[in-house]
Amino acid sequence: MAGENLKVLSALDSAKTQWYHFTAIIIAGMGFFTDAYDLFCISLVTKMLGRIYYHVEGASKPGTLPPNVSAAVNGVALCGTLAGQLFFGWLGDKLGRKKVYGITLMLMCLCSIASGLSFGHDAKAVMATLCFFRFWLGFGIGGDYPLSATIMSEYANKKTRGAFIAAVFAMQGFGILGGGIFAMIISSAFEARFPAPAYQVDAAASTVPEADYVWRIILMVGAVPALLTYYWRMKMPETARYTALVAKDLKQANADMSKVLNVDIEAEQTKVEQKIENPSSDNSFGLFSKEFVRRHGLHLLGTTSTWFLLDIAFYSQNLFQKDIFSAIGWIPAAKTMNAIKEVFTIARAQTLIALCSTVPGYWFTVALIDKMGRFTIQLLGFSMMTIFMFALAFPYNHWTQPGHHIPFVVMYSFTFFFANFGPNATTFVVPAEIFPARLRSTCHGISAASGKLGAIVGAFGFLYLAQNQDKAKTDAGYPPGIGVKNSLIMLGVVNVLGLLFTFLVPESKGKSLEEMSGENEDVKKGGEELEHPPSYTNRKVPMA
Helix, strand or coil: CCCCCCHHHHHHHHCCCCHHHHHHHHHHHHHHHHHHHHHHCHHHHHHHHHHHHCCCCCCCCCCCCCHHHHHHHHHHHHHHHHHHHHHHHHHHHHHCHHHHHHHHHHHHHHHHHHHHCCCCCCHHHHHHHHHHHHHHHHHHHHHHHHHHHHHHHHHCCCCCHHHHHHHHHHHHHHHHHHHHHHHHHHHHHHHHHCCCCCCCCCHHHHCCCCHHHHHHHHHHCCHHHHHHHHHHHHHCCCCHHHHHHHCCCHHHHHHHHHHHCCEEECCCHHHHHHHHHCCCHHHCCCCCCHHHHHHHHHHHHHHHHHHHHHHHHHHHHHHCHHHHHHHCCCCCCHHHCCHHHHHHHHHHHHHHHHHHHHHHHHHHHHHHHHHHCHHHHHHHHHHHHHHHHHHHHCCHHHHCCCCCHHHHHHHHHHHHHHHHCCHHHHHHHHHHCCCCHHHHHHHHHHHHHHHHHHHHHHHHHHHHHHHHHHHHHHHCCCCCCHHHHHHHHHHHHHHHHHHHHHHHCCCCCCCCHHHHHCCCCCCCHHHCCCCCCCCEEECCCCCC
16 A cells, blocks of 8 residues: 555554564464464374384384485475475465464364374374374465464564564474473373383383373373464454455454554545555555565565564474484483483473473563664574584584583574574564565465475484485494584575575564555654654553
8 A cells, every 4th residue: 555654554564562473473473382382292102103003022122213204204294394385375465364363273273182192003194184283284284374463563563573573483482391391291201100110121111101291291281272362363354454455454453453552543445445446556466466566576485585584593493303312312212211211301302302492492582673673683594503403513523522512502592592683583484574464474375385395304304314424434434423423514594595695684673564665755754753643642441
């Protein structure tokens, strides 16, 4: 809507931070808490699945998932997430953010429960059922990305918008932390109630039948936080920017925002109706049209490429950190623990990493993103990730020696810290700010789907690289862990590429969404006052 300073949008840009902003962060953020819990809790129980369903009577070591099954169990949810991001991102622009927001949450709830109830007459059938439900779980998770980011960006004011969007995404860190803590609690409870001997000759001796309940309960609990926020998601009004700029109903936008932001906003319906009758041809371009490519082509390339490269590294680190810690000897050998104890040990390591590096990294971004800017934080993150990856990779044999495990874990933790105080947060924030309202959810979905494509590369590709190279090289007389070393080197190279593509991403700090997207050409550059400041009076109206 070029040339029109709508007062409802002006009021949103200049509104003071209110209780509703924090309510929206919690409502949207609990979706990301659930997302992270569901996506990463599978890595806690993967080894247990191998012990339960793939042990061989009289074998000399505990059962493990075959590489193809392990890759499928870890990666199938990411495939579903990619599809969900594209589909729900598009649907959010067609039907509105609110109308499809509840669908994604219910899909996540149902599939979390169904994943824990996976059934079958043999191991392959159970794994196939688990993969089926985790694909659709990922499909629902995928919808949460573009919708939550877009809703939060369209509610926020321009001075604190980055912090609000980043705070929603930061709930992902609490989801990872919550998954680790719950896995520790449930495994400890089962270990106390159903003690089992450490691994002996028969793999079944260290896997009590009750272990089958542990992984199922861990997966099913992911439905709880989503269910707790479903009602409040349904009570949220449609965003004013969608209602005004896409649905063209300014009166409804005014009414909705007057309720939730405690202001009275004077309508300018006459001007809007005139604008609808004579829409600007410059601002009616479609996705991937010549005009879109001219205005936003490089922006979309920047957001998709950086998210793709970041997620190769980020998801590889998260999903397979247990294998890396085992390779350097920080997690004891499987044969020294029973199945339930192994879940506790892996969960403890993940919880420690999340508590000391992952969660602080997210909240450093929340605190500093509107001061330092998106570009600076992303550049810093990719740079530091590169440095720490190479510092771990090149002297890898040194880190595997006795007494060097703790320094390795500390440096490895720094890669997580700078991923989250860096591109893992900014790649989520920026696509929700720089595209037009009618394409915002779609473009965020495309960017996020590109990221999940990178995650799939990490989940499938680097698993085979680490496992197959380790086996081949060890058989040939090379030191153990050579595959892990090469994987770390490649992840360092990936981070270098991410750093370079960051230069395609524009800085959106302190600018209105309409200024960034070009929808309001009368907004002055540099965040100056609008030509027509918002007119409103304070009110005390309860949240709808």
